Amino acid sequence: MQKSLHIDANKCTGCLQCEMACSYENHGVFNISKSRIKVFNFEHAGRKVPYTCTQCSEAWCMTACPVDAIRIDAGTGAKAVHEDICVGCKVCTIACPFGTVNYIAETGKVQKCDLCGGEPACADACPTGAITYVDADWTGLDKMRAWAGKTDTQPRATA
Amino acid sequence: MKHVIIGNGPAGVVAAEALRKADAAAEIVLIGAEPEPAYSRMAIPYLLEGNIDESGTWLRKTEGHFARLRIRELQARVVSMNTTQRKLLLADGQFETYDRLLIASGSHPVRPSIPGIDLPQVQTCWTLADARAIASLAKPGTRVLQLGAGFIGCIIMEALAARGVELTVVEMGDRMVPRMMTPKAGGMIKQWVESKGVRVLTGKGVQRIAPAGANPGLLDRLAQAVGVGAKSEASGLTVTLSDGEALGCDLVIVAAGVAPNVGFLENTGVQVAKGVLVDSRMQTTVAGIYAAGDVAEAPDLLTGAHLVAAIQPNAADQARVAALNMAGREAQLPGVLAINVLDTLGLVSTSFGQWWGETAQNGGAGTELVDSANHRYLSLQFKDDVLIGATSIGHTEHVGVLRGLIQTRTRLGSWKDALLKDPNCYMAAYLASAQRAA
Structure with a gap:
């Protein structure tokens, strides 16, 4: 059974444990600017929204890659960047319409969520259950692409 | 059903793979003109920088990838074709027949007519x-x-x-x-x-x-x-x-520009303007013949004007749509969205869609944020409350949502005014309006 990240923004307190955990897992440092998951703060609506790659089936990042550096992980189904192959051309960062592939200048490569090989550090770190790693069809929706619509129970922010 | 694909760049390769996925039994021939494995021109600069060797430019890295998918690779140059007999003439005098054809022959660099342009240096x-x-x-x-x-x-x-x-x-x-x-x-x-x-x-x-x-x-x-x-x-x-x-x-x-490789299409009925004209199914003016990638000329998503959009994400999208139609499935591409990203000696810039904007009488409005000291720049262009174009320098976080907002024609509502005041909040605007997250 393939699993995916399930995000319930209503449970997010904005503690940023997920960003810390992601950064530590992937870069060995607690530096939230390196995190692949980001929590967005909508002050007016009093809402925190964690956001990362949905591992979408279209995978524009993957077909946009000119050197076959983004591939589907057979175990998790994640679209994973192979850093040894990535040339840092950044085409995936503009091809992904969800904005979840980012270029890291220090490494000269792009990075995106790869589900930590099946044990997502962000979900482990989340103290409120806002981020969980669940069976992909647990919600009966097309993975977590619809996550945001599902959490649409709060008044709109109007900036 | 025999599918022949002219060109083994990104469009040709993606189309061949999509065809195999859609039709397990079809015969698929992938023609490449150069004596190389299918490779990406986009990777050549990284080869010249010494970041990768030649194998790093290959479009598919797995040994025997095409053979495993039963895609026959053929090294040949197509010189002309007969669309009635559905036959390609190759430079070595051989013929190759097809039932469905994809023209993904790419483009070639233009050498301006300047005295001395043909010198060996x-x-x-x-x-x-x-x-x-x-x-x-x-x-x-x-x-x-x-x-x-x-x-x-x-x-x-x-x-x-x-x-x-x-x-x-x-x-x-x-x-x-x-x-x-x-x-x-x-x-x-x-x-x-x-x-x-x-x-x-x-x-x-x-x-x-x-x-x-x-x-x-x-x-x-x-x-x-x-x-x-x-x-x-x-x-x-x-x-x-x-x-x-x-x-x-x-x-x-x-590096004075490129032009589509269309020479072999003369007198074939396949209509060529600057590139090969295609409809939303990527079909040319001849039934059963499709085109995708740098050689294809398709309507722009925003302006409707025909254009050749020589970028890999577009090549891949067009190739997939062409392949599905070739396999008898229904697929359409509503239009091409021009997107680009560039790294000039460490300065990263992007441009999306109608970055030059729209006139005020047509509902256009825009904003430009210049931070010369930090080498950052952001221009957002709107038509009514929809983002239609963007240009950025120094932005590497979440820039893809600029494509997302433009492509899905997301109504921004009050977020448009927020963006006009502070264009940097495009990610929040995206989450709130496209993902309805706030």
Whole structure:
């Protein structure tokens, strides 16, 4: 059974444990600017929204890659960047319409969520259950692409 | 059903794979003209920089990838075709028949008609063979003049600079990357590149290229007299610019644009404007013949104007749609969205859609945020409350949502005013309006 990240923004307190955990897992440092998951703060609506790659089936990042550096992980189904192959051309960062592939200048490569090989550090770190790693069809929706619509129970922010 | 694909670049390869996925039994032939494995031209700059070897440019890295998918690779150049008999004539005199055909023949670099353009020290930078030639010619200290500072020119420039050459770039337009960047952004890129030691001459053309000493201009003679122009005297060139300036150099790289490979389509009924005209199913004017990638000319998503969008994400999208239709499935591409990303010596820039904006009487509005000190720039362009175009410099976080907002024509509502006031909040605007997350 393939699993995916399930995000319930209503449970997010904005503690940023997920960003810390992601950064530590992937870069060995607690530096939230390196995190692949980001929590967005909508002050007016009093809402925190964690956001990362949905591992979408279209995978524009993957077909946009000119050197076959983004591939589907057979175990998790994640679209994973192979850093040894990535040339840092950044085409995936503009091809992904969800904005979840980012270029890291220090490494000269792009990075995106790869589900930590099946044990997502962000979900482990989340103290409120806002981020969980669940069976992909647990919600009966097309993975977590619809996550945001599902959490649409709060008044709109109007900036 | 026999599918033949002309061209084994990204469009050809994606189409072949999509065809196999859609039809397990079909015969698939993938024709490539160069004596190389299917590779990506986009990766050539990284090869020249020494970041990767040639195998790093290959589109598919797994051994036996195409054989495993029962895709027959054929090295051949198509010279003409008969659409009635559904037959391709190859350069070696052989024929190849097809039931459905995909034209994914890509494009070739244009050599402007300038005296001396065919001299051996004048190189294009397009194929692996070109890359090998440039690698042997462009050594640290080599004086290189690059003709053209468009999108491709800027990518090549990065690779040349990394090789330690002494680089001068000549661009006819009034700024760098004039077809992708706003005047302000193009100016910022020029400033940055100049600060990295590249000489950039905009608003100028090359009038003549000649072997040095053949008929030296005044400046060249002066330079030689004071001993600065004597380097590589034997093999050197003198390049005369449109304003009369004469520059000594060892190598000229031509990056003055590309043109679709459509020569073999003459008298076939496949209609060609600049590229091969296609409908939303990527079908050409001849039934059963499709086109995708740099050779195809399709309507722009926003303006409806036909354009050739020579970018890999577009090639992949078009190839997938063409392949599905070739396999008898229903698929359409509503239009092409032009998107680009560029790294000029460490300065990252992007452009999306109708970045030049829309007139006020047509509901257009826009904003431009300039932070020269930090080399950051952001321009957002709207029509009514929908984002239609964007240009950025120095933004590498979540830039993809600019595509998302434009492509899905998301109504921004009150977020439009928020963006006009602070364009930097585009990610929040995206989450709130496209993902309804706040």
